[in-house]
Amino acid sequence: MNSLSLLEELASADYLAHLQQELSRKHLLDEHRNLNLSNSSEQEFLELFFSMNLFKEGKPLSPHTMKAYRSDAKTLLIFLMDHSLSFRDIGFPEVKAYNRFITDTYAAKSAIRKLEFFRRLLDFGYETQFYQSHLSTWITKPASKKGHYSKSKQAEKNRTPLRELSQADAERILSFFPQIVKSKRNQEQLKTRNLLIGYLLYTTGLRASELLSLNWGSFRYSRQGHVFVDVIGKGNKERTVPIREEVKRLLFDYRESIHEPTELDPSDQSPLFFALYNREAVGQEKKRLTYAALYKIVKEAVELAGRNTHVSPHWFRHTFVTMMLEHDVPLAVVKDWAGHADISTTNMYLERVNQDKMHAHLDKVQLF
Incomplete structure (x- = not known):
């Protein structure tokens, strides 16, 4: 063999x-x-x-x-x-x-x-x-430079993030997720699906593989009526991430558009995202959306938005972590939401966020 x-x-x-x-x-x-x-x-x-x-x-x-x-x-x-x-x-x-x-x-x-x-x-x-x-x-392993900064000397000097979006750029790119749909067949369903994909990437910090592995049964209500999604991350580690109200509405809109039940059912293991083109065929099994298809959606939206052509699905994850920390969500909470194995990884983001706030703190002090 x-x-x-x-x-x-x-x-x-x-x-x-x-x-x-x-x-x-x-x-x-x-x-x-x-x-x-x-x-x-x-x-x-x-x-x-x-x-x-x-x-x-x-x-x-x-x-x-x-x-x-x-x-x-x-x-x-x-x-x-x-x-x-x-x-x-x-x-x-x-x-x-x-x-x-x-x-x-x-x-x-x-x-x-x-x-x-x-x-x-x-x-x-x-x-x-x-x-x-x-x-x-x-065996001698090379030193690993943690964090998400560019290795180039100029980028290190300026501390420019390598794979992160500003809030304005992220929202602009999201607005183009539905607009990339060219097919007239299942057009509304595809637009709604693409927008939901974008919102989930932006508001949950899920890895691409985690997003694609979601089932309808991954979503559930809390006792207070909030929606959560149970995610299986790296190393088959489970975590729970909250779903914002606007994403919840979009989730149910998507299910209605594809003529699927909107009642949350933990036993439903059918893929959340799947190829829509052949779903009318009798007995057609739902084929889970691939990373290649997700990558294409993001790339086409980025191109239409006229933004950095290097943007990939993972950029939204970095953006999510940074935005949560910028809005003072506790470090340990962000670590759990992002599924970081070690809090030191999350802390790398916090160090950069705190650096960006230095002048705001300095300006509060009356020196003259």
Whole structure:
């Protein structure tokens, strides 16, 4: 089997169950019932590494994480093939050479992720005796510069945000979300859908993947009658985000426009956003909207608005976090709404917001 195809084959829990049954037959367990891959083939080593890392609590990782795994595995495999190396050949010189190749080739964020994949593979090899030495000790990751500022010297000097919109620009772009619809078929439904997409991006700070994975059953009422949306974020972590009243009205308008029930039903797992063009066909399954379609909607709206052509769906997330902090929403609350794993990430936004307010504080003081 081609090593690059392992991730696709390992995408089902059935395969993992079958693989577990094969361990004893292949004599890969030692007398203590522990994995011992000292005499295994490279194919068996890779299969076990991928299967142990692709499933958490019996569930496969998200498509986004799977894609990252495939990219990182491909980078390593190509490097080994280019240097006529096998996995068994990896030792101290090969670790240092690959480390240098990654840090010289990729930006810090990508390099850190790829080296983390490499570290996990080497650690797995050491723990299962595929490798006799703790090779991951020799990996050195580049420093990561947190925050959302440009890496260019001029941008750092001016502290210019890289991926953030002003409130005026965000609202102008939103106004063009319905206007990009050219098709006469389902025109009103598409316009309403696009506007709802824009408002959700702008007022909830959802990641693109989180927005696209929403179901109708993701929305619910609180005991006070407010609407919330339950989101599954990175690492399958759940969080709850409040929905503004104007977005609630638009949500129900959208459901009416596509002739779907507007009563909130937590059991309804049908996708909130889906392709509308073929929905009239009898028995047609709703096909969830893709990231490519979402990206196209944002890009076309940005072009019509005449704004920065680099704007992507993620810019609205940065804008949301900054605006919440500018309006004195507590740091911990914004962290929870945004789904940041660490409050230090949210604090990076707050530092910039506080810097912008420096003159307002200074002007309050009578010095002359």
